[in-house]
Amino acid sequence: xxxxxxxxxxxxxxxxxxxxxxxxxxxxxxxxxxxxxxxxxxxxxxxxxxxxxxxxxxxxxxxxxxxxxxxxxxxxxxxxxxxxxxxxxxxxxxxxxxxxxxxxxxxxxxxxxx
Numbered sequence: 001x002x003x004x005x006x007x008x009x010x011x012x013x014x015x016x017x018x019x020x021x022x023x024x025x026x027x028x029x030x031x032x033x034x035x036x037x038x039x040x041x042x043x044x045x046x047x048x049x050x051x052x053x054x055x056x057x058x059x060x061x062x063x064x065x066x067x068x069x070x071x072x073x074x075x076x077x078x079x080x081x082x083x084x085x086x087x088x089x090x091x092x093x094x095x096x097x098x099x100x101x102x103x104x105x106x107x108x109x110x111x112x113x114x
Contacts, residue, residue: 019045086109
């Protein structure tokens, strides 16, 4: 995986610093991509409260932003063990995707939270 045990501490620190940078940018100007990336970095940094709040903010501001739904669903499933919450995000994502590949990916994700 991306975060192997040997370098997990290094990556956790890296993502923690990224969160701080993203937060500074967001304080000056909201951007949905930056908000989603900050939340994802917080997830990888183990800053779950920041990640959860960040994803909720992104989705509240732009409910149809598929990447936020996707990342939040993965976060809820993997970090919070909240299969019902993840399923809700993946179901919302299913309404946003259009290509056969995207539809298949969402179906595969939904199968992981049944």
